[in-house]
Amino acid sequence: MSTGKVRIIGGYWRGRYIQVADVPGLRPTADRTRETLFNCLGQRLDGLTCLDMFAGTGALGFEALSRGAQSVQMLELSPKAYEVLKKNRDHLGQAPELGLMEIIKTDAIAHSARLPAQSVDVTFIDPPFAEEVLFLKALKEATRITKKEKGAFIYMEHPKTVHPEELLKVIPEFGDFWEIQRTIRSGVAIGSLMVPKAR
Known part of the structure; x- marks a missing residue:
């Protein structure tokens, strides 16, 4: 059921460590990428509400909760990955110092579409690389539901064939509110950190 482990940094x-589910196409966000990402964000996410749209291993969601997030909602459609996420949650345990963790077996796009506008501080997007159509759909929802204020951000991990700056241009309602602050490269994956434009 699992094929390896990922370390919370x-x-x-x-x-x-958390287990990695044996699911085709599942790629944990690399340690170095997560370290660089959270260094950019100031290490801590105290008081922030987070949505992990394609949770997979939960590497980003568990890392966010470990670093002080007020709440993390992890969305995962794969039954195998969902079960391993729950096992990882139980393995790590809860504590008064930690925020609320919710793991939901659902379609990430459909679930996000039901959320109110500007209702989360942080959105993580890391769909299966083979399903490129999901990147635009996910980013469209993320730019709608993520707050457009300082301290909020969207992080998208994607293959080199996906260009977030171009996707933002074709999201007329909300895309213009966001800009790419940092690009993190790791092997075949690229991480794009997006923040609200100063206004």
Whole structure:
């Protein structure tokens, strides 16, 4: 059911490991990428509400909770990955110092479409690389539901064939509110950190 482990690199669960589900196309966000990402964000996510749209291994969601997020909602459609996410949650355990964690077996796009506009501080997007159509759909929802204020951000991990700056241009309602602050490269994956434009 699992094919390896991923290490949480900071916060309350620092040094703890989570299992990786044996699901085709599932790629945990690399340690180095997560370290660079959270360095950009100032290490801590205290008080922030987070949505992990394609949770997969949960590497980003668990890392966010470990670093002080007020709440993390992880969305995952694969039954195998969903079960491993729950096992990882139980393995890590809860503590008064940690925020609320919710793991939901659902379609990420449909679920996000039901959320109110500007209702989360942080959105993680990391769909299966083979399904490129999901990137535009996910980013469209993310730009709608993520707050457009300082401290909020969208992080999207994508293959080199996907260009977030071009996707933002074709999201007329909300795309113009966002800009790419940082690009993180790791093997075949590229991470794009998007923040609200200063106004």
